[in-house]
Amino acid sequence: MQNQIAFGEILDMVDGLPFEDQSELIDILHHRITEQRREQLAKDIRDAGREFERGLCKPAAPDDIMKAILS
Numbered sequence: 001m002q003n004q005i006a007f008g009e010i011l012d013m014v015d016g017l018p019f020e021d022q023s024e025l026i027d028i029l030h031h032r033i034t035e036q037r038r039e040q041l042a043k044d045i046r047d048a049g050r051e052f053e054r055g056l057c058k059p060a061a062p063d064d065i066m067k068a069i070l071s
Contacts, residue, residue: 051057
């Protein structure tokens, strides 16, 4: 089982880092989050393609989609 560290403890540890390390940590986290979002988007696109191929969804104009969302 993994050791879990409370969020507050992580923040306290980061506070103890030099400014340059904190800045680098922010850059690393930003890049990781961006990559995770990119991977999730790619998965969602693949899933949508499979649903379309199975006939589970149909093409629609953006205006029609917005009307359905707003109704």
